[in-house]
Amino acid sequence: MIPEIGHYALVLALFVAILQSTVPMIGAARGDAAWMALGRTAALAQLGLVGTAFLALVYAYVVSDFTVLNVVQNSNSLKPLLYKLSGPWGNHEGSMVLWVAILALFGAAVAAFGGNLPPGLRARVLAVQAMIGVGFLLFILATSNPFVRVDPPPLDGNDLNPLLQDPGLAFHPPCLYLGYVGFSMAFSFAIAALIEGRVDPAWARWVRPWTLAAWACLTLGITMGSWWAYYTLGWGGWWFWDPVENASLMPWLAGTALLHSAIVVEKRDALKSWTILLAILAFSLSLMGTFLVRSGILTSVHAFAVDPARGIFILALLGVAIGGSLLLYALRAPALKLGGLFAPVSREGALVLNNLLLATATATVFVGTLYPLFLDVAGGGKVSVGPPFFNATFVPLMVPLVAAMVVGPLLAWKRADLGGALGRLAVAAVVTVIFALAALYYYGGGPVMAVIGVALAAWAILGAVAEFAERIRLFRVPLADSLRRAASLPRAAWGMTLAHAGIGIAIAGMTGSAMWMTERIVAAKPGQVIELAGYQIAFDGVEAAQGPNYAVQRGSFVIRRNGREIGTLHPEQRHYLVTGQDMTHAAIHTTGVSDIYIALGEQGADGTRTVRLYHHPLVPWLWLGGLVMVLGGAVSLTDRRFRIGAPERRRTVVSASAAAL
Amino acid sequence: MRRLVYLLPLVAFVVLVGWFVLGLQHDPHVLPSALIDKPVPEFSLPPLPGFDRGLASSDLKGKVQLVNVFASWCLPCRAEQPVLVRLAKDFGVAIQAINWKDKPSDAVIWLRQNGNPFQSVGSDPDNKVGIDWGVYGAPETYVIDAHGRIRYRHVGPLMPFDIEEKILPLIRQLQG
Amino acid sequence: MALGRSPGGGAPWLVLALALLLFTQPAFAVLPDEMLKDPAMEARARTLSQELRCLVCQNQTIDDSNAPLARDLRLLVRERLKAGDGDQAVLAYVTARYGDFVLMRPPFQANTLVLWLAPFVVLLLGAAGTALWLRGRRSATGEPPPLSPDEQRRLAKLLGGDGTP
Incomplete structure (x- = not known):
């Protein structure tokens, strides 16, 4: 009964979405307040209906309702409760329901909290949001219904792929989706603005918090994904330039660019049509991230042929x-008014440079990810585009970006004094050089990237601190005054400092683990002591045990340094009973500045165990940096500018928008 | 002129979609061999236990023939074996085989169970020769011309469809 | 099994193979028994292994993969190194057998020209477009560029102010 309610709620949601996508739009064109107001009611109803469907699916998983095909295929009665709760989004159908649920959540948020928006803009935003919903609901109902029943029901289910039975991955998809779907807000605002034919600082101020929230969620999702790869894949790699990873990186890059260009719109009323385009692109890349990965086209076009209905639907x-939004862009964007002027060396100029480099980086990842597919279709042969390509092209784009990131915030709007800005960074620059020389001395003649990485990390962190010190006039006024200034700084300034410093911290982590990692691969006998980067690690043997839905072989390793015991690690090899798959579960000891990472391998014929041991210096900073960036986004979101006093548009707006149509 | 700039994103997107649509009609698991139109690599493989003939590069000259790469652990090989048997029996095609990454004794039992259409089988348990041929996995089937050159590679199990559409026409053309 | 139902012949087989490969955990790639005694040569082998694709895996190098074919290729790389091949010779040896598909770093050649040049072309076009746009806007509006803070101070001084704009 419950699954039928869920299915029925989805059908109703589709009809509500159709209403919501048309009536408010017509109302806005005609200036009919009642028609426009329908958007708010419909958006709230939409959340109720899709939320009901989503909860119905979660319920089916929690009670292990094996009359539902989706549950049979992806769950098992023995599966731990956490993975039953996260079960719905571990597969294609369920994750689509989660997607629409988040979309409805954002739509309802605009309806509930968008009181300060002009009614016309709000009606159009909600209508565009509903159009996306119509597409997705049709897709779910026509090709990917999660509520299909099986008769007769089997006694138990096939269980979830053990790779996905992991706390990190349980929350990874919702975070990613909050990011992807969050960009739909920027998209809807952009489309609404194109229809109105008006983009102004007020528009940018409404769009920025949504973009910021989406960006923070996506950053968190990517950070979690890379952390998951780090501890699951058995040797401590955290980024592989895999198409699936690239699909989440592209919207992130475009979203980061959007976040910065929207500042120029807000402060200087310039870069308007470019910002609109970025909003469309960020969401388009999110759609690709959702679909092309799920459909498998990035790994093989053949995935389309396997399920042609889905493939054609996705393409359509x-x-x-x-296509529709880009057509609207081509028609309406030329009419947008030109904004304020600025000299190349200025805050605007720095943000344009940021956008140029981020857009190029996005294009590079895009071309690299899809090139094998393009070439194959064109009959040009088979090539692989792997990490060496991306490291050779993407990294050189990031170096000037991070270098300029430090200088940009010190430049004045309109026209700036570059020498003066650099002068204020003199201390940071000197300390950066000291760090780089220390790296050179410590590492000697190694890859030049190690020194560049250290220098960039130091420059980004110190630069962020220097800029903040400049703002609060540290050491130039009494300390109490500085602290008072810090307390009264806008939250957005705090957020920027945190996010920029977070990038530096993450770069330190990347450099440390990529450049100074130590690896030992040993066939170890119980009792053997293995030397690893100054630690003595004693292998105490392996014992068998039983987990909830797996059998486990658990190793014991005692870590000592100079005779002092530091800790014990228990890496595992798990055998999942239902799926019959094996998993390694690495054990990690972290000191905050480095990780000791041990993974257990196969039993050898002579009583030995293959063991992989790693020392990953600085790698925890990678995720710390990601979290600091997310924190920066969150702090910035609390800026009062986004909540109250959110700009009143001048009265002329309504007549202007009416005239525009 | 300025308006055209705003049209560029749409144009790029249309091209992209066109490419994807073309991709739908494209069969991406065709992996052309790096050795197409090149002579087969020099090799000599011992026979399976109880068989008298192994396989060497010198055996692959003088007539158009197939070389099939199989293993007893390979499920799709089992599916394609009846097709190979029919190809040898009904169409008189000469088929040689490389038993790849397999226990020779297992392969002997497997051939007894699934039929043996092969004139000779070379045993390559540790993939020494397979790598020289650029073998990805089992099954793979190579068409060799009378000069001992590799003319075509089929990856995956041969199905009746593949035989009629590709393999037989190619053999006829090479014999031509 | 529904093998051979689709006209292409290989689709279900491919899906099955992909599924099996995907769900095989890359538990252990390089094993102690395959490593070379000479640490310098072993380090070269590891570096080369990161340049070679595990052909049957999804976007993994042979260094990361525990697929049997990846192991064979790792052993081959070490054999070639022991036989005295240089790094490029080893890559050429493998490419001659498996084609460019095996290289994680696509070679710079006719069919990868677009790929390798794309980042530079996008950056250059973007930079040129930005420069043209900045210049075009200034001439279109006919306004001079705004004054720098320094110039504003000087202007204020000239006008007899106290130097704060």
């Missing part, structure tokens, strides 16, 4: 959504 949906 992408075609209408992206």
Whole structure:
């Protein structure tokens, strides 16, 4: 009964979405207040209906309702409760329901908290949001219904792929989706603005918090994903330039660019049509991230042929959504008014440079990810595009970006004094050079990237601190005054400092683990002591045990340094009973500045165990940096500018928008 | 002129979609061999236990023939074996085989169970020769011309469809 | 099994193979028994292994993969190194057998020209477009560029102010 309610709620949600996508739009064109107001009611109803469907699916997983095909295929009665709760989004159908649920959540948020928006803009935003919903609901109902029943029901289910039975991965998809779907807000605002024919600082101020929230969620999602790869894949790699990873990186890069260009719109009323385009692109890349990964086209076009209905639907949906919005852009963007002027060396100029480098980086990842597919279709042969390509092209783009990131915030709007800005960074620059020389001395003649990495990390962190010190006039006024200034700084300034410093911290982590990692691969006998980067690690043997839905072989390793015991690690090899798959579960001891990482391998014929041991210096900073960036986004979101006093548009707006149509 | 700039994103997107649509009609698991139109690599493989003939590069000259790469652990190989048997029996095609990454004794039992259409089988348990041929996995089937050159590679199990559409026409053309 | 139902012949087989490969945990790639005694040569082998694709895996290098074919290729790389091949010779040896598909770093050649040049072309076009746009806007509006803070101070002084704009 419950699954039928869920299914029925989805059908109703589709009808509500159709209403919501048309009536408010017509109302806005005609200036009919009642028609426009329907958007708010419909958006709230939409959340109720899709939320009901989502909860119905979660319920089916929690009670292990094996009359539902989706549950049979992806769950098992023995599966721990956490993974039953996260079960719905561990598969294609369920994750689509989560997607629409988040979309409805954002729509309802605009309806509930968008009181300060002009009614016309709000009606159009909600209508565009509902159009996306119509596409997705049609897709779910026509090709990916999660509520299909099986008769007769089997006694138990097939269980979830053990790779996905992991706390990190349980929350990874919702975070990613909050990011992907969050960009739909920027998209809807952009489309609404194109229809109105008006983009102004007030528009940018409404869009920025949504973009910031989406960006923070996506950053968190990517950070979690890379952390998951680090501890699951058995040797401590955290980024592979895999198509699936690239699909989440592209919207992040475009979203980061959007975040910065929207500042120029807000402060200087310039870069308007470019910002609109970025908003469309960030969401388009999110759609690709959602679909192309799920459909498998990035790994093989053949995935389309395997399920042609889904493939054609996906292409049609992408075609209408992206093609339609780009057509609207081509028609309406030229009419947008030109904004304020600025000299190349200025805050605006720095943000344009940021956008140029981020857009190029996005294009590079895009081309690199899809090139094998393009070439193959064109009959040009088979090539692979792997990490060496991305390291050779992407990294050189990031170096000037991070270097300029430090200088940009010190430049004045309109026209700035570059020498003066650099002068204020003199201390940071000197300390950066000292760090780089220390790295050179410590590492000697190694890859030049190690020194560049250390220098960039130091420059980004110190630069962020220097800029903050400059703002509060540290050491130039009494300390109490500085602290008072810090307390009264806008939250957005705090947020920027944190986010920029977070990038530096993450770069330190990347450099440390990529450049100074130590690896030992040993066939170890119980009792053997293994030397690893100054630690003595004693292998105490392996014992068998039983987990909830797996059998486990658990190793014991005692870590000592200079005779002092530091800790014990228990890496595991798990055998999942239902799926019959094996998993390694690495054990990690972290000191905050480095990790000791041990993974257990196969039993040898002579009583030995293959063991992989790693010392990963600085790697915890990688995720710390990601979290600091997320924190920066969150702090910035609390800026009062985004909540109250959110700009009143001048009265002329309504008549202007009416005239525009 | 300025308006055209705003049209560029749409144009790029349309091209992209066109490419994807083309991709739908494209069969991406065709992996052309790096050795197409090149002579087969020099090799000599011992026979399976109880068989008298192994396989060497010198055996692959003088007539158009197939070389099939199989293993007893490979499920799709089992599926394609009846097709190979029919190809040898009904169409008189000469088929040689490389038993790849397999226990020779297992392969003997497997051939007894699934039929043996092969004139000779070379045993390559540790993939020494397979690598020289650029073998990805089992099954793979190579068409060799009378000069001992590799003319075509099929990756995956041969199905009746593949035989009629590709293999037989190619053999006829090479014999031509 | 529904092998051979689709006209292409290989699709279900491919899906099955992919599924099996995907769900095989890359538990252990390089094993102690395959490593070379000479640490310098072993380090070269590891570096080379990161340049070679595990052909049957999804976007993994042979260094990361525990697929049997990846192990064979790792052993081959070490054999070639022991036989005295240089790094490029080893890569050429493998490419001759498996084609460019095996290289994680696509070679710079006719069919990868677009790939390798794309980042530079996008950056250059973007930079040129930005420069043209900045220049075009200034001439379109006919306004001079705004004054720098320094110039504003000087202007204020000239006008008899106290130097704060």
